[in-house]
Amino acid sequence: MNPLPVVSGKETIRALERLGFERKRQRGSHVVMAKKGETVRVVTVPLHQEIARGTLRAIIRQADLRVEDFIEALKR
Numbered sequence: 272m273n274p275l276p277v278v279s280g281k282e283t284i285r286a287l288e289r290l291g292f293e294r295k296r297q298r299g300s301h302v303v304m305a306k307k308g309e310t311v312r313v314v315t316v317p318l319h320q321e322i323a324r325g326t327l328r329a330i331i332r333q334a335d336l337r338v339e340d341f342i343e344a345l346k347r
Contacts, residue, residue, distance in 0.1 A: 277321050292306045300319070301317050
């Protein structure tokens with residue numbers, strides 16, 4: 272498993288958008304994103320300067336992604 276990079280909330284949102292997620296709403300410093308498929312995947316991303324690795328891993332898990340796919344989307 273690849274180690275998770277340290278990324279900001281904005282970078283995380285950008286990567287999720289590249290993977291098909293859309294912004295649905297924002298309340299304060301948290302953005303709710305969703306992706307429709309067989310089921311609707313909903314992920315909440317904090318707009319922090321640095322997202323803790325545990326939080327980032329939880330976001331990736333909730334989005335039903337592999338770490339490798341997320342890292343690849345960050346590089347695009």
